[in-house]
Amino acid sequence: MKTNKLFFSVLLGISAVIADVLSPRQPAHASLNQTVEAFGNYVIYHWEQDPQLNTFNPPQIITNVKSSTKVLGGCFSNHGGRIATDVGGTSYCPRVNTIYVVQEELEPFYEDFGPAAIAYVIAHEYSHYLQNVFDVEYVQPISELQADCLAGAILGQGADDLQITSADIINMAQTAYTIGSKSHGTGAQRAYAIYAGFGQSPELSCSTEDMIKLSKNQVNDPIFKQLASKRPGTRGSDIKLDAPQTHLKSISGSFLGGI
DSSP: OOHHHHHOOOOOOOOHHHHHHOOOOOGOOOOOHHHHHHHHHHHHHHHOOOOTTTTTTOOOEEEETTTOOOOOTTTOOOEETTTEOOOOEEEEETTTTTTOOHHHHHHHHHHHHHHHHHHHHHHHHHHHHHHHHHTTTOOOHHHHHHHHHHHHHHHTTTTHTTTTTHHHHHHHHTTTTOOTTTTOOOOOOOHHHHHHHHTTTOOOOOOHHHHHHHHTTOOHHHHHHHHHHHHTOOOOTSSOOOOOOOOOHHHHEEEEEEE
């Protein structure tokens, strides 16, 4: 009983912080750092609620590092053939099970799109951890589309509390997170991946098989066709995507099958 009360108190505290961060009445008072911490706590909470995931330790989040921060003996990245030991950008490092958040990199996204952008970036990196936990082979752009989809599933668990709509997520994903590369999928594919994870696609889950279909544009949903018909780099704000999350599953259910 004491554990339940404590757990409920922690949840109330997280909800209060998130509500304060997202309140439309005081957006200027919600700092980027508060937003990072609030959504980090949000993701950890929902991770612990998922019976398929709570047996694994979630990655730690280093909430604010410089892009030049060195991780000696930890993670190495390859940029144009150059092996780098610096963090570079917000990323997940499997060797030390850590998400490094580079707030200086996220500031433009935060200014243009608000907390939804930060929530998505953190959820996307958690999704790469999920792939690592279940030993899913990394293949571009399929794995990146899957991380987008799982980010939608993570945020979809508390969409009402977070006051985030699918339109928020899709607009941010299309415009603010450098959409439209061979390695990450087209803007339409990435936007639809999040839409699917958010529980609004009648066709796709976040499974590897479904993400392969998406990478090949083998999707019949009219919403995908609308997204694909737009010019690269434009927003999808004219597309109404506020339908109920009819197909929403748990985080693991969206990834592995089930509810």
